[in-house]
Amino acid sequence: MAYCPKCGIKVEKDNRPCPLCGFHIPKVTETEKCASRKFPKAANPYPDHLRRVLNRIFIFVSLLVFVAISLMFYVNYELDEAFTWSRYSNLSVLCGWALLYFAFGYVQSYYKVIIGVAIISLILLLGLDSFHGGLEWFMPLAFPIVVGSSVIGLAYWSLIRALSVKGFNVIGFFFIAVVILSMWINFFISNHQNETNLTSWLIATALQVLPLTLIMLYVKYGIPEHIKQKIARKFHL
Structure with missing residues (x-):
């Protein structure tokens, strides 16, 4: 059943015009009814906006890291005519920049984050130890501690997910x-x-x-x- 929009009486679906007041009743198809009931899809622009801001910050930090590394190498070579203390500083800065890559959310998987942080830590510790001319404490101390910490972290997360x-x-x-x-x-x-x-x-x-x-x-x-x-x-x- 339909209603006359002028006098409000019930009329048949195909009864046009209104038998009481003669008002012309527009014919509404079923597809038009269904289309009028649809709601627009809600869109949240905040995640995309946040990602753009983080990308700009990360690019700016990356440029600062590049400039800082270049300056430290240059100052070290001008003063000592060799790369001595700048090796330690620049390796630490590069590893810190790599950790920022994970901190800014470019890697979403927990397992990949743990493995990535472990690899960066091993590279940092291996470099610091090798700059002394040998591996005195990396293999007996740093390597098993970093690997063990990573294995415990991965096992903890896997256990939490497996057992809910x-x-x-x-x-x-x-x-x-x-x-x-x-x-x-x-x-x-x-x-x-x-x-x-x-x-x-x-x-x-x-x-x-x-x-x-x-x-x-x-x-x-x-x-x-x-x-x-x-x-x-x-x-x-």
């Missing part, structure tokens, strides 16, 4: 990863200083992980549910 860990459990797993990482670093530092005792190291690791595990169990099973919900809402867990 949420809320307080994310924090618990994070602290366990930090404890394991700390003990891993401590092991290689002690080993580099020839003070490693494997049994003592295992006992110390267990003593640090055990209290954290007990706290996680208490948080999961000991705290009332309504208190956990309040804390989760407070800290957006």
